[in-house]
Amino acid sequence: MTELQSPVPLKTDCRWFRGDIPCTPHKKHGVHCVDKTGALCSFFDPCTSKILIIKLGAIGDVIRTTPLLTKLKEVHPHAQFWWLTFSPAVVPSSVDVVLPFSAQSVSALQATQFDVIVNLDKDREACALTALLSASTKKGFTLRDGKPSPIDTDAVHKFMTGVFDDINKANTKSYPEEIFEICGFQFNGEEYILDSFAGDGYTWKLPAKKKIVGLNTGCGGRWTSRLWAEKNWVALAKNLKKAGYLPVLLGGEQEHAKNKRIQKKSGAVYFGHFPLRQFVNLLDQCDLVVTAVTMAMHITIGLHKKIILFNNIFNKSEFELYGRGEILEPDFDCECYYSPVCPNDCMQYISVDMVIKAIKRHIPLRR
Numbered sequence: 001m002t003e004l005q006s007p008v009p010l011k012t013d014c015r016w017f018r019g020d021i022p023c024t025p026h027k028k029h030g031v032h033c034v035d036k037t038g039a040l041c042s043f044f045d046p047c048t049s050k051i052l053i054i055k056l057g058a059i060g061d062v063i064r065t066t067p068l069l070t071k072l073k074e075v076h077p078h079a080q081f082w083w084l085t086f087s088p089a090v091v092p093s094s095v096d097v098v099l100p101f102s103a104q105s106v107s108a109l110q111a112t113q114f115d116v117i118v119n120l121d122k123d124r125e126a127c128a129l130t131a132l133l134s135a136s137t138k139k140g141f142t143l144r145d146g147k148p149s150p151i152d153t154d155a156v157h158k159f160m161t162g163v164f165d166d167i168n169k170a171n172t173k174s175y176p177e178e179i180f181e182i183c184g185f186q187f188n189g190e191e192y193i194l195d196s197f198a199g200d201g202y203t204w205k206l207p208a209k210k211k212i213v214g215l216n217t218g219c220g221g222r223w224t225s226r227l228w229a230e231k232n233w234v235a236l237a238k239n240l241k242k243a244g245y246l247p248v249l250l251g252g253e254q255e256h257a258k259n260k261r262i263q264k265k266s267g268a269v270y271f272g273h274f275p276l277r278q279f280v281n282l283l284d285q286c287d288l289v290v291t292a293v294t295m296a297m298h299i300t301i302g303l304h305k306k307i308i309l310f311n312n313i314f315n316k317s318e319f320e321l322y323g324r325g326e327i328l329e330p331d332f333d334c335e336c337y338y339s340p341v342c343p344n345d346c347m348q349y350i351s352v353d354m355v356i357k358a359i360k361r362h363i364p365l366r367r
Contacts, residue, residue, distance in 0.1 A: 014044050014046060016045060025041065031043060047080035049116070050079065050116075053118050054117065054126050054129065055083070055120045056085055056101055056123060057085065057087065060298035060299070063295075063298040064192065064301075066192050066193035067176045068183065071190060076116070081097070082095070082114075083099070084101055085099075088100050114133065114134065115135065117133055117135040120141070126141070127149070130151075131144075138151050139183050157181060158179070158182055168338075169315055191322065202278050206285055211288075213246065213359060214289040214300075215233060215250060215268065216289060217230075217255050227347060228310060229347070235352045237249070238267070239356055240356070243360075246269060248286065249262055250279075250289070250291075251273060259273075283299050286305060288308065291309060301320070305324065306363055308328060308359060310329075312329060312350075334346040
C-alpha cells in the first residue's frame with residue numbers, strides 16, 4: 001500500500017496544527033508549516049506528549065479543578081492538553097483541545113494515544129472511559145468489576161472520603177490538595193484559572209465609589225438544606241445599604257422571582273438573571289460576594305474576589321478561599337451532613353449580624 005504524501009511539508013506535532021481546519025496562525029497571518037525557503041513557521045510550538053484531563057462535572061466542579069493545570073504545565077511544558085467535560089464553557093483557553101462529553105468525543109479519544117490520563121471523577125462513565133482509553137500513565141479513578149476504583153495509592157484518600165461519611169468528616173485536606181495528591185503533586189496555593197470576560201462589552205450602571213456586595217441568594221434545587229431564609233437576605237440588604245454598602249442581588253432563573261421580592265422589600269440592586277459569561281462579568285463588579293456552596297462560589301474564587309461562604313452540609317476543609325474570605329457555619333454539628341433537606345433548618349443559626357460583621361472585616365468602609 002502506497003503511503004500518501006503531502007504536497008507541502010507539515011508539522012503535525014505543532015500545538016497549533018488541527019488537520020480538520022486551517023490553524024489560527026495561518027488564518028491570521030497566512031503562514032505555512034514550512035515556507036518556500038524551507039524555514040519553519042515562527043509560530044511553531046512542538047508538542048512532545050498528550051495529556052487528557054477527565055473532569056465532567058458541573059460548572060463549579062470544573063472551575064475548582066483548574067489549579068491542577070498550572071502544575072501539569074510546569075511538569076509537562078511541551079504537552080498538548082485535552083479536557084473532556086460536561087462544561088466546556090469554563091475550561092481555560094490555555095487547554096488545546098476541549099471536548100464535550102459525547103459519542104463523537106469518545107470516538108476521537110479512543111483513536112488517540114495519550115501519554116497521561118488524569119480522571120478526577122468517580123462517575124461510572126468517566127471511570128469506564130479511563131479503563132478503555134490508551135495511555136502510558138493513568139492517574140485518578142478507573143472501573144474495576146463494574147465499580148469505580150482508585151488507580152493507585154495516590155487516589156485512595158480521595159476515594160475513601162466518598163465512601164464513608166466519618167472519613168469525609170475527618171478529612172483536613174482541601175479539594176485542590178486532594179486532586180494534586182491524586183497526581184502525585186503537592187499543592188502550593190496554585191489559583192483557580194478563569195478566563196476574563198471583561199472585554200465582552202457588558203455594562204452595568206454601578207457607582208464607582210461604592211463597595212459592592214454581591215448577594216447570591218440561591219443554592220440550586222437539589223440541596224435546599226443550604227438555603228438561607230428570604231427574610232434574612234432582605235434584612236442583610238437593608239443593613240448593608242444603611243451602612244453605606246451597595247448590595248447587588250445575584251442568581252439564576254430559579255431565583256428570579258425571589259430576587260425581585262427581595263429587591264422590592266430592601267431596595268437592593270437587581271439586574272436580572274443572565275447567561276454564564278454575563279453572570280461572570282457581573283460577579284466581577286463585586287468587591288465581595290456572600291454565597292452558599294454554589295457555582296457562584298467557584299466563580300468568585302476564580303475572580304480573586306473576597307467571599308463570605310455559608311456552609312452547613314459539607315466539610316469546610318474542602319474549600320480553599322486563598323485567604324480572601326471566611327466560612328460561616330451553624331455553631332453545632334447538624335445531622336444534615338450531605339443531605340438535601342435539613343430537619344433542623346440549621347441555616348437559621350447563621351444570623352444577619354454574623355454576616356454583616358464578617359463583611360465589615362473583609363471590606364471595611366473608609367470613614
